[in-house]
Amino acid sequence: MLELNIRGQAIGRFVLFCLLMLVTLQLHAGVYKWVDDKGRVHFSDRPVDGQSTQINIRQKSVDEASPGPEDRKSKMQRMLDVYQEERAERKEAKQKQQAERKQRKQNCVRAKDRYNSHLRASGIYDLNKDGERQYLSETQRARHMKRLKSEIARWCN
Numbered sequence: 001m002l003e004l005n006i007r008g009q010a011i012g013r014f015v016l017f018c019l020l021m022l023v024t025l026q027l028h029a030g031v032y033k034w035v036d037d038k039g040r041v042h043f044s045d046r047p048v049d050g051q052s053t054q055i056n057i058r059q060k061s062v063d064e065a066s067p068g069p070e071d072r073k074s075k076m077q078r079m080l081d082v083y084q085e086e087r088a089e090r091k092e093a094k095q096k097q098q099a100e101r102k103q104r105k106q107n108c109v110r111a112k113d114r115y116n117s118h119l120r121a122s123g124i125y126d127l128n129k130d131g132e133r134q135y136l137s138e139t140q141r142a143r144h145m146k147r148l149k150s151e152i153a154r155w156c157n
Helices: 002-027 068-120 138-156
Strands: 031-035 042-043 053-055 125-127 133-137
Touching: 068 138
Parallel strands: none
Antiparallel strands: 031 042, 031 053, 125 133
């Protein structure tokens, strides 16, 4: 009697195992896609007519599983570090650009002041090696004023 009971349990387990296998086979059934006459896309687990195409669904393997909290934390920290570096670079570039603009503006003001003072001056001179004044001739003065105008154009645009 005990022997029949053990056999019955074994047969019951075998039947249960077979049923579970059938259920898992149904879970791995294919997915089919087709388009109806109105242009709508449909999906099903069974093919419809000859229009259906089977779609392969890729499942994640254990290696592709979502990262753990530590992996996400380190990835987030790396992203934050990159963003912070980019912000610092943009800030530095902006400060450099502002400094260049300020320098250009100062150079523009100096060039205009120099031009205006030389325009009003009765004579323009250079110092020679001995420190003595050498006044510019009219042609030299015209070239000098032209050079000053080009300096204004260079810094004030």
